[in-house]
Amino acid sequence: MENVRELEGISYLKITGLILVVAASFPFFVHLIPPHNGYPVGAYLLPMFYIPFIALFIYNWKVALPVAILAPILNFMLTGNPQWGFLLVLTTELVLFTGIAFILLKHNVLKWTAAPLGYIGAKVISTMLLFVFPLMLVAPLEFFFGSLARALPGIGILLLLNFMLLKYRPPYWMSSK
Numbered sequence: 420m421e422n423v424r425e426l427e428g429i430s431y432l433k434i435t436g437l438i439l440v441v442a443a444s445f446p447f448f449v450h451l452i453p454p455h456n457g458y459p460v461g462a463y464l465l466p467m468f469y470i471p472f473i474a475l476f477i478y479n480w481k482v483a484l485p486v487a488i489l490a491p492i493l494n495f496m497l498t499g500n501p502q503w504g505f506l507l508v509l510t511t512e513l514v515l516f517t518g519i520a521f522i523l524l525k526h527n528v529l530k531w532t533a534a535p536l537g538y539i540g541a542k543v544i545s546t547m548l549l550f551v552f553p554l555m556l557v558a559p560l561e562f563f564f565g566s567l568a569r570a571l572p573g574i575g576i577l578l579l580l581n582f583m584l585l586k587y588r589p590p591y592w593m594s595s596k
Contacts, residue, residue: 431478431481431482434478434482435474435481435482435485435486438470438474438478438482438486439485439486439489439490439493441470442467442470442471442474442486442490443489443490443493443494443497445466445469445470446461446466446467446490446494447494447497447498449461449464449466450498450500458569459500462566462569462570463569463570463571463572463573464572464573464576465538465570465573465574465576465577466573467490467491467494467509467513468513468516468534468538468573468577469576469577469580470486470490471483471484471486471487471490471513471516471517472516472517472520472534472537472577472580472581472584473580473584474486475517475520475521475524476524476584476588476590476591477584477588477590477591478591479591480517480518480521483517483521484514484517484518487510487513487514487516487517488510488513488514490513491506491509491510491513492506492510504554504555504556505554505555507554508545508549508554508555511541511544511545511548512538512541512542512545513541515537515540515541515544515545516537516538516540516541517537519533519536519537519540519541520533520534520536520537523536523537524590530585531581531582531585532578532581533581534577534578534580534581535574535575535577535578535581537577538570538573538574538577539567539574542563542566542567542570543563546559546560546562546563547559549562
């Protein structure tokens with residue numbers, strides 16, 4: 420079983436579990452901040468996206484993808500948030516974000532914007548899916564433009580995180596060469 424292979428003395432399974440706990444806990448603490456304009460602060464800061472990106476960057480997609488899939492579900496089981504329809508959309512977006520960011524991190528120029536472009540790409544695809552599978556009561560384009568406008572601070576944080584990680588901690592595939 421490749422996912423249980425040793426990585427620096429700790430198995431992928433243990434690393435994934437540890438990162439999953441952090442990925443589910445971190446947004447909880449961000450959401451303790453009172454809502455702004457009727458929306459949770461997480462809608463502005465995008466805390467659910469930071470940990471999968473860091474995991475993708477430091478380890479690989481084999482750690483980041485399970486975290487992207489399970490963190491929203493675990494957070495929902497612990498806190499009841501986000502709402503059921505948005506839980507499915509958020510999980511889809513996190514999986515898409517992880518895949519897009521993984522592809523962009525391998526590109527010499529686009530790697531510097533992998534996280535924000537990954538978020539925007541995931542939002543575009545999830546919005547298109549909402550036309551086919553209307554999981555929420557909001558119109559897909561209203562959802563897209565509203566959530567994108569609210570997420571501008573979080574997109575900026577993702578860009579800063581992306582830049583800092585590239586500058587100070589090369590991705591796992593670059594550091595092994």
